[in-house]
Amino acid sequence: MSGLKNSPFGKRLRATHQDNEEDGPRRNRQRVNPIFYTATASTTKDVTPESPVTTRDMYGDRFVPSRDAGDMRTSYHLMDESGPSTPSKSRIIPTESDALKEQANAIFTSILHTEVTPPSPRRPTSPQRPTTSSSATTTLPPSTPTRKRIFHYTSPATSANPSTPTRRLDTPTDEAYSMSPVRAESRQLLESPRRQLRSVCKTPYRVLDAPDLADDFYLNLVDWSNTNVLGVGLGSCVYLWTAHNAAVSKLCDLAGSNDTVSSVSWVQKGTLLAIGTLSGRMHIYDANTLQVQRSYNNAHTQRIGALAWNAHILSSGSRDRMVHHRDVREPSHRPFKRCAGHRQEVCGLKWARDGGPLASGGKDNKVCIWDLRGSKRASVTGSSTSGSGSMEDAGGSGSGDAPLWKFHEHTAAVKALAWDPHVSGVLATGGGTQDKHIRFWNTFNGTMLSELDTGSQVCNLIWSLTSHELVSTHGFSSTTAQNQICIWKYPTLNMVASLTGHTHRVLYLAMSPDGETIVTGAGDETLRFWNAFPKKEGGEKKETRLDYGRLIR
Structure with a gap:
């Protein structure tokens, strides 16, 4: 051993240990194998003179990853569906339809x-004591059990208990002869016909x-x-684009x-x-x-961001926080x-299709339901809550009646408003960047029916006229x-399709009169036309909706 200590190898080994002891207090140096291990900043930071790095930690013949920080159920996507919902900040709207x-x-x-x-398997039912016809509730007195055999062997075909399942191996369809790796129930599920999903074209047919x-x-x-x-x-400027011949004209x-x-x-019907x-x-x-035809030079004191028609009534919403109604x-x-x-x-302003209430959305994250016909709920003054919706007084300004309902659940500006054309009294609203939710309301009793976390700013909402589906645009x-x-199926709120193409927020949305096409506009200065919905059942289409030229007499 003395020869080994005095050998050149022993001297170099002792010199190396002395250098490490001298350099330890000044700096923490590690020699690692660059192939299997990479020294990170956190690893270097944690090495202190009080906890020196051993040779076993620095050197090794193979790399074994550590799974201490991982969760097996999370890593392999085994989390239960009933677990906590995904937070909004990590929710991702898929780039294509997830229906299949x-x-x-x-x-x-x-x-x-x-x-x-x-x-x-089915267990045999417990035998019940027979009851006499005279008294069904009379119990038999206890008696000494008779001598019985402990083991009793019978053929399955001649079983005395009818509830015991019998298995006949001479049947060709028995599972014992099945060549499939799955059970009969699974084979039946796999061989059953699938529900045909609606196909939606993912590219716009026209871009302007x-x-x-x-x-x-x-x-x-x-x-x-x-x-x-x-x-x-x-x-x-305001430009008009005629759909049937693609003609463009400047209005003003x-x-x-x-x-x-x-x-x-x-206007709903006409050319105004x-x-x-x-x-x-x-x-x-x-x-x-x-x-x-008419000009209102002092309609509002600030910009008018929302307009809505109800026959000959024109409603306008402004930055001055007011909603004005004009005939x-x-x-x-x-x-x-x-x-x-x-x-x-x-x-945001939207009138119900049947001439019912008016919905308004504001930058104050509130949704108001107005009824100009004069109907009021009980206890209009003060504030009350019914279900998930709540109502407040308009504020004693004397300039108008209080809203019928006032919803406070959104946490961002509400621009997206849409009344369901298939179910009366159902309103869909969408919140901005800090909210990202689409909420559905019953305006008859002021309750929230459901909500959907989209994970993105909701800019517009519109209902389909040919199917019970909803379109939302995001930013x-x-x-x-x-x-x-995105196209959603209601009321399941399953995604039917997700359309992409815009490079900026999709801030504008409109639907063709036949209900088959939608047009979207964005800050990328383009208008894109999409075939989003199927044709209306029955195939009856009005001339006024298809051919603009036939309106001229």
Whole structure:
């Protein structure tokens, strides 16, 4: 051993240990195998003179990964579906339809449960004591049990107990002769016909350039009329695009008055187009003659971001927090009713299709339901809560009645509003970046029916006219998936399709009068047309909805 200590190898070994002891207090140096181990900042930081690194920690002939920090159930996606819901910040809207994948996963889960945990065999029922006809409740007195054999052997075919299942091995369909690796129940599930899922084209059939299309969440610059004409506000101009011949015409130019278009809205039936501006002016144009029919130079004190028609009633929502209602048949420029229910800008307005209540959404994260017909709930004053919805007084301003309902569940601005055309009294609302939820309300009793976490800013909502489905457009997201156009099935809220193509927030949405096509607009200054819904059952289509030219007599 003395020879080994005095050998050159022993001297180098002692010199190495001395260098490590001298350099230890000054710096923590590690020699690692660069192939199997990489020294991280945290590893170097944790090495101290009090806890020296041993040779076994630094050197090794193979690398064994540590699974101490991992969760087996999480790593292999074995979490139960009944567990906690995914938080909004990690929710990702898929880039394509997940309907087929969800159907396949459901079938796989059913087969897995059938194969791994098969149903327990039927147990024979316990024999019951016979009862006499005279007294069914009379119990027999206890008696000494008779002598019986402990083991009793009988043939399954001649079993005395009819509840005991019998197995006949001479049957060709018995599981003992099956060549399939799964049970008969699983084979029946696999061989059963599948529900045909609706196919949605993932690419737009037409893309139009829309220069100067504002990238502003609080504006509404695209609307599609019942005469199949698309109105778009671009900067200080409003353009009309006729669908049947793709003709483009300029309706107006507000550059002379140093103003900018902030909202457009078509009347339900006819050719009148209402235009709101940043300065608070409002104009009504006739698309046939391209002439202005009426102007309200002092409609609001600030910009008009939302417009909605109810026959001859035109409602406007502004940044001044007010909702004004005007009868366009009257020459007076003053509104016949003012509604004050929001504390910040009104950015969404939608009338119910049947001429019922009006829904308004604001930057104050509130949704108000107004009924101009004068119907009121019990105890309108003060505040009350019913279910998940709540109502407050409009605020004693004397400028209008209190809202019928006022919902407070959203945590961001509410621009997206849509009334269900198939079920009366159902309203869908969507929240902004800090909310990311679509909520469904019953406006008859003020309760929330359901909610959906989309994981992304909800910019617009619109219901299909041909199927019970809902379209939502999205913007900012906390994940990489954003700027989506999603189609949801109601009331299951399963995703039918997810359409992508826009590179900016999809802030504008409109639907064709036949209900088959939707058009979306974004800050990337493009308009994209999508075949989103099937044709209406029956095939009956009105001429006024298909051919704009036939309206001219």
